[in-house]
Amino acid sequence: MPSDTTTDSRPVPQTLPADAPKEGWWRSGTPWIWLNAMAVGVGVSAVAGLLGLIAVRGLAHFWPADVAVMGLADGSIVMGELVDVEYTDPASFEQAGGQDAGPIERWLVKTGNRRVNGPDFRWVLAANVADTRFPSDVAVFERTEWGNAYGRISALYENGVLVANGNHAWNEMQSRLERVVELREEMTATQSTTIDPVNYRLERLRIERRRHVLEGTPEAPGLAAEERRLHATYREAETRLRTLADAMRRDAVEIVIMDGRTLVQPLGDVMRVWQPNSMSVYDKLLHYMKSLGVFLTGEPREANTEGGIFPAIFGTVMMVLLMAVIVAPLGVVAAVYLREYARQGLPVRLIRIAVNNLAGVPSIVYGVFGLGFFVYLVGGTIDDVFYPEAQPAPTFGTPGLIWASLTLALLTVPVVIVSTEEGLTRIPRSIREGSLALGATKAETLFRLVLPVASPSILTGIILAAARAAGEVAPLMLVGVVKLAPALPVDAIPPFIHLERKFMHLGFHIYDVGFQSPNVEAARPLVYATALLLILIVIALNLAAIMLRTRLESRHEIAEA
């Protein structure tokens, strides 16, 4: 930190003065110095360790691990990815035979095929494994439902008719898989460009009709016609979707899974297929980047335990941006008032203490306030006044993006106030007085001189506020975050930005998937990856603020010199 530029002729030597007796080591306090040093070590290594843990576990998930085929002592075969190795105490693990032979090694294997095998994961005792092989023809199927499948492709069918088998099946499948991907994209496009807007429009029409009933005014003439037209469009799109779905069901592959059974897997449910054991490092890297891309830009699947987290990223960014837009003027105006306009005295000192204190009020308290005040009181009033026709379904009287942003703006406003005030304090009196002496009004001094000079501090405050807001979860749980939002808060349907919608958030995603999910074990790597992303965002914002502050300080020193 550059802040020690002023006072440093440290460090103080820590070894004993040469004349001190050696046996005084203990009494001299040197052990204590070491313990103090250790405390720093604990802090630093904890930070590094946690970040490392999250990074390793989060990033490793996307690597296409080799699929092992293990022959067990009892003749059965286990096929899957080796996920974890654990050494268990024999005392807590009796079936190992009971004798005290030191820790027992066991492997956690992801065997997939949840539909036929039960759980995705199983423990295998290392001692029971007779041999482990990595056959090149084992394929991993990433599916839209039921998690991954592992097995060998034995045949390919089109409408139930055998098209290829053996090695040909693998090659033949590639082009057909591409077709499926295209069809799936088209389905998604139809859904988002036709069905969603039509549904939205139909709901608006229903509400508009109800408003006419409530107000006793005659219905606008075009309503019925438009409704018929929309219904027609909807039916058309629905037919299209059904055709596409039929087309996707055309092909199926036959897979031989680990216990020798065959499984017919419709290609329509398959996202990707790869044979990790025959991939080169370069292939794997390519696959890795692709998986990472899917994770960052894809939609979540299977109760958020698979797929991507794009809606959560988008929701977080939207919420933070909106919050920044709200908090910036509020914080700056308050700071300017406190520093430039209010008469300095006891009241202002008290207010300053209060502002400082508010930064320490638990975030959940803001959440409670936001829910009661913004959502139920303000939102409920807006609904009563502006949306009586939509009742009893709430429009603004329910948790949503705008309320989350407002709540977090209130939560972070002390950060902006404190930072802005700091910036304003740094500006020498002489600069202000010079401006006033030249005939500028106070307002002109403020806008032309004071605020521009203080702008880096203001920016620092806003960035720090954004970093805090991005990491907050507790208040959001009360005022607008959901585990799965049906639609993004921004879309192609007018008015394009839907402030009343609920949204997804990275932090809440971590909580929800890690703790509320039905399949925590399978979801865990995704949680680590999400956590890594969130940390990176927060650290990046903080680093930006620190760098800005550093530059500001050096500039300030130049100004002083």
Place this chain on the structure above:
Amino acid sequence: MIAGLSWRRRIADRVTARLVGLGGGAIIGAITLIFFYLLWVAAPIFRSADLRELGVSPLPLDSIIAVGTNDTVESLYAIDADGSISFVDPDTGALQRSEQLTPYPLAAARLVFPTSDTYALVGADGTATFVRVWFRRRFDGDIGYLESHVDHLFGGDSLRLGGMPARAADDHPATDQGSRFDFYLDESVLRIAALDPEGRIRLWQFERVDDTLSFPRSEDLIPRTRVDRIDFGPRGRWLFAVDIEGAVTLHDIADLDAAARTWSGRLVPDGAELLVMEPLLGRYSMMAADGNGLLTQWILRAGPHGTTLVPARSFEFDAPVTALVTEPRRKGMMVLDGQGAMHLVHTTSERHLASLPTGLTQPSAGVFSPRSDRIFLAMPDGDLHRYAVMNHHPEISWSALWEKVWYEGYPEPVHSWQSSSADNDFEPKFSFSPLLFGTLKAAFFAMLFATPVAVMGAVYTGYFMAPSMRRWVKPGIEIMAAMPTVILGFLAGLWFAPLVEQNLAAVLSLFVAVPVCMLVFAWMWHLLPVRMTEPFDGWFAAISIPVLVVSAWGVFALDAEFERLFFGGDAQAWFLATLGLDYDQRNALVVGTAMGMAVIPVIFAISEDAIHAVPRHLTTGSLALGATRWQTLTRVVILTASPGIFSALMIGLGRAVGETMIVLMATGNTPLMDFNIFQGMRTFAANIAVELPESEVDSSHYRLLFLAALVLFLITFFINTCAELVRQRLRTRYGSL
């Protein structure tokens, strides 16, 4: 031109000043709004009830024996002794419609337990039929109509329950004709208890198949004493038999063939008379009033010597209680005393909520509306007295929030937070004590872990560390302060908690073994020639990291050895056996460590600033006088910086008290009052996060959660203000140095 400009500039200047003043004021206002809004929402829970007379309407009926209303109090029905039911407008008394229910005149109409709309209509000769009164809203376009219906149950069949004794006790308020019978109905059985003229209790049980009754079984109980009144207990499995002197016997009739008396005693003191007796909702307790104005709640308690009734709490009134009407959905009641005053009381909170002089003492029937917002009393002269009740939060009182409360179904008073139960018969348990305890417990363990690490780290960083290293360490740990707590919570719950559970011995040994290893290393370091060690002054922290990592790794590798050595092979079993400590996977140790991680950067940053800011002339002066570095540190530096360190600790504590996500994710969230480090807890913050989204707006629960937020707000505000004041004093003191 210039004049025009200056005019414009003047206006702009004024407007800016106004706007900034207004804006600044508004921000400050908004911030204080939080406090007042929380207070505004929470305050009504302590408000008394409001009881108001609405009026009297004469009903065109001779002798009313039961009254009731629909949910929204748009229609009131009265069952008359002539066997008819009349629906009237509750505001005017105007007849809406009436219907003959039985061909015979009625001696009693008794509400079938535990329903609130089914009546057993008993004739003078002991004939009983069952009817259900219900309402439905019909919509014609947008306009709704309320329809009233009466269904005859069991195909309109009537049962003969035997002759009715005529006794003087019939005029007694506790024992009218209806109290000679009781009826219990659930999905599968109908149970009936009746007193016959010989003083025996006859019990019947019918199997209920579709809408018919079959397979009656009957059993007689022969009480040892006189019985004037019988009531079924919870789930129809108990029977209370009471005489007007106040003697009560309790019978276990869960199995009809093995019905047995389990306990007998007195509900009123010896010599006193039992004036009024009513069971409360769910019938886990009985309210009994004696002639001296004492109303006692008797709770059914399962003890080592069988189930008994025990007095839990009493209410005193100026005059003897003459009538008592219980609320249909809560544990409250209306009481009329001998002076004609009406009182509202609630058992759980022991609150006397309101009083109103009415002049009425002995209504022939009385009822609360289903939502407890109206009381109707039918007098023997046919007048219907109507009262409005505003009593939204009777179950909460300051004492019930913090002190032990004797809830129904509990053997003794307890502190308990259980905001909802599976069964509506049980009262919600709203005690803040376990939550406050959990909050402080979590904060305590967090501070226990964080304080030494953060303060010692700050001491080293601020006083000993080489500037080039400090430049990296300080911002690094500051960034840690911005680490989203949801991530710490997630790691604590899913990674650290299982790790601790499997390596408990190692984790506990870490706290001793690592410092010891460090000291051993430091001793060896000290034996090295000064020439070699001198360049590393100020870099001890960096040197300590490999020592830390190696010793921690060693401890984990030796986990099984430690476990065998210190804990007899199984640490968790050892703690349970020797110290009586149960082990939860997500416990205070895990929370303390995780929350410690969240608090360390805060404490570290502030106390490091304080230590680093200690004026240099103080330390050099001390050193010049011959003090060692360590002496200078402890006697000068830490002393001077102590207000700053204190303030850092307070701010850290404030953060630990209010932290939500870590506690939510790393504990079991059970509201326990147990200081065991291996057990979880439920804190205010986590409780709010879990329960508020499910809470019904403006209910007692909702307001209580706002009160919890307010309490949290006040606690942290107090802690932070202390810290801030100390810091300001510190600043003035440094100014003088």
